[in-house]
Amino acid sequence: MQCSYFDAVACRSCTLMGQAYPSQLAAKQRHCAHLLEPYPDLEWLPTVASRESGYRNKAKMVVSGTVEEPLLGILDAAGEGIDLTSCGITGEELRDAFPVLAALVTRARLTPYDVPRRRGELKYVLLTVSPDGELMLRLVLRSTESLVRIRKHLPWLLDVLPALRVVSVNLQPEHKAVLEGDEEIVLTEQATLRMAVNDVVLHLRPQSFFQTNTDIAAALYRQGREWVEEVDPASVWDLYCGVGGFALHSAGEGRAVTGIEISPEAIASAEASRDEAGLPGVRFAAGDATAFALAAPAPPELVIVNPPRRGIGPDLAAWLESSGVHRVVYSSCRAQSLAKDLAAMPSLRPRRARVLDMFPQTTHYEVMVLLERA
Ligand SMILES: C[S@@+](CC[C@H](N)C(=O)[O-])C[C@H]1O[C@@H](n2cnc3c(N)ncnc32)[C@H](O)[C@@H]1O
Secondary structure, eight states, X not given: OOOHHHHTTSOOOOXXXXXXXXXXXXXXXXXXXXXXXXOTTOEEOOOBOOOSSSOBSEEEEEEEEOSSSEEEEEEOTTSOXXXXXXXXXXXXXXXXXXXXXXXXXXXXXXXXXXXTTTBOSEEEEEEXXXXXXXXXXXXXXXXXXXXXXXXXXXXXXXXXXXXXXXXXXXXXXXXXXXXXXXXXXXXXXXXXXXXEETTEEEEXXXXXXXXXXXXXXXXXXXXXXXXXXXXOOSEEEEESOTTTHHXXXXXXXXXXXXXEESOHHHHHHHHHHHHHHTOTTEEEEESOHHHHHHHOSXXXXXXXXXXXXXXXXXXXXXXXXXXXXXXXXXXXXXXXXXXXXXXXXXXXXXXXXXXXXXXXXXXXXXXXXXXXXX
16 A cells, blocks of 8 residues: 555554555564464464555544644644545545534634644544444544534534534543543434444444454454354353443353443443343443452353453453363454463463454554463
């Protein structure tokens, strides 16, 4: 893939830009295989490739420039805005919507936040697209100063962007490099974006995590379901469950599935999806994954873990090691953390593994491993 921003050194986020895609995939496979060398019996399933471009379902754009001429993109080292509205890894529906969002900035007089001077209101626009092409827009603001004007122009916005389903304002009053604050004000009647993934409909609320690349997320959940179905366990935990992708794909007749996630917003999304699908055997709870496991009266037959980049950490690894759980499905976005966690669970042997390319043009990838108690 070729990118004019990369070539002009305006944005260097995609560090593999320009490298042939098959060679990117081969390098990721080699990188992962090297980290998992301590397990020579591991069976590698074929790498899952992604679309090379337009794969991102979410754009996080810093807003800079002026009310009359807003810029959506990133800031350079000097704090100057760089327009990235033609970013080629961003989904086409998102790119098509950026000019309308720039027009909203001008219409509603949303002063872009000026980082060096600590002045202005609009910090970021966060835009997500569903597999059906529907959109969720979040405006990250310093205060509620412009809220009335945003509400006033909302009918216009919904008219010119008919795919827009959810619009919200997130308040981030502090001058720090944190993307968003705790307070979210939903402005539309609809508060969740409908994400149809395989045969499961997930309801995404504004503050919940969702995997970056929807096609590859679908492949992850299919792989998870396949491994669960092979074992046909009576009880499954999905730890770090987010909006419940693995848990809802693991539901089955007579099977108790429990999803645990730190974000109450994500749990509310997961519960809404479960209720709509009518899956009484699936239960969700907000909380820390490790604390939940350590306090549970009995372990389940199979555990799925899909932690953040830091991995599951020593305490949960130690609990899994001694728990008697027979099978673990570990989905990781950082193979170095996976390798460290595996080393802490010698009784759970990696049997099968698969690299899935969640992030083309970058060195990042997802890897799923099926572990079995030796
Ligand atoms: C890589 S995401 C995976 C989400 C989900 N499995 C999916 O497919 O969308 C990791 C998730 O872990 C959650 N998380 C972070 N720390 C946690 C903790 N200590 N206990 C439980 N969940 C946590 C995050 O909020 C995030 O939703």
